[in-house]
Amino acid sequence: MRIINEPTAAAIAYGLEKQAGWYGKRNVMIFDLGGGTLDVSLLTIGDGVFEVKATAGDTHLGGEDIDNSMVNYCVDQFKSKHNLDVSENPKALRRLRNACEKAKRRLSFTSTIDLEVDCLDRGTDFFITITRAKFEQMNMDFFNKCMEPVDKCLRDADIEITNFHDVVLAGGSSRIPKVQELLRNVFKGMKLCQSINPDEAVAHGAAVRAALLSGRGDGKLQDFTLVDATPVSPGVEVFHNRMKIVIPRNTKVPVVKNCRLTTRHDNQDNVSFAIYEGETVRVKAL
Structure with missing residues (x-):
């Protein structure tokens, strides 16, 4: 059995898809923002070798933090409008959290959403309109915190931003437009790579690695070597x-x-x- 870091697995999925048209080595940043964790890895890929140069992350930072922020905002709005506090009502909070999670996903593709929960508490309906601008405002601290592991990884690897070829997104929360905007700012307007499904990239890469280790790889799968690194000390x-x-x-x-x-x-x-x-x-x- 082997353990592989999530961004390294995403890099394998990305590299196997792209390597056919490459000549020489490429410096790639993998940004993996999931539901509960953020992982960032910097790799050099080329000549059949995936080498991890640096890795960083936050094990307590992810999409759930955005859900919590939206739930807290909605609880305050409901209390302000109806003088009802649902913070001690687990069933109401669960329904509100589900609605907030759906709203968060929709705001990645539209500028305004209507969030509605029927009979949220004591027969009272809850309705609110949230714009993408408001969504970004209430979560700006979270978005800025997502860039800290990126900066740390760049310092550890000591590679100039101008020497990067790709920034690859993985994890469902990497679809958030503000996160992508901040990444583009860090990498001087570089186009972000979204050719792989962010929800499946890690599983795809891990499956490829498992196939190789079990001796079931053939052709394309046998044509690379992984040089991994410890993400923490x-x-x-x-x-x-x-x-x-x-x-x-x-x-x-x-x-x-x-x-x-x-x-x-x-x-x-x-x-x-x-x-x-x-x-x-x-x-x-x-």
């Missing part, structure tokens, strides 16, 4: 709840690392290690 807990990083983030894998540690007390005959991953100095809050 694995390490061990040492004295005073501190984190000792053993394998730095963006290290090429597989890899072997040696690390010398000392015991806390003299004459210890056994040692236990708590393994963590991340970039913080401490593994636990004091």
Whole structure:
């Protein structure tokens, strides 16, 4: 069994589709914004090799955050109009969340939507019109936060923006026009690659990798090598709840690392290690 990073899987799906017409290497940024996480990877693809140069992301940032923002806005609007608070009504909140999620998707293709929920609370209907401009305004902090891993990835890889060939979108939330606009701004107006289905790209790439590892690949599938990297830094807990990083983030894998540690007390005959991953100095809050 192997584990593959989601943006790397998306890159495989993208690369296999596109590589027939390529000459030389290409620098590609994969931007994977899903329902609950954001993953960004920078790869160099060419000569049958997919090499991950840098990776970054946020495991607590995704489309669900937009849903939460819209739900909170609608709860406030409903309370303002009808003096009814549905924040403690799980059934009403679930129906409202479903309506907000549908509205979010529709706003990727239209400038105005009508959000309506019949009998939301105590027989009272809820109706509101949301424009794309209002949607972008209420979620602007979220959209700006999505660009932070992109900037981090660019710094780690140390590649000039002018040397990029493609920016590939994956994950359903990457369809949001404001997210695409901010990405184009980062990459100086570069056209974003949307030729692969963002909902299927990761699964497609992972399936290709699995076929190759199982020996069932043929022709096209056998014609590439994957050089992956660690998305976060694995390490061990040492004295005073501190984190000792053993394998730095963006290290090429597989890899072997040696690390010398000392015991806390003299004459210890056994040692236990708590393994963590991340970039913080401490593994636990004091």
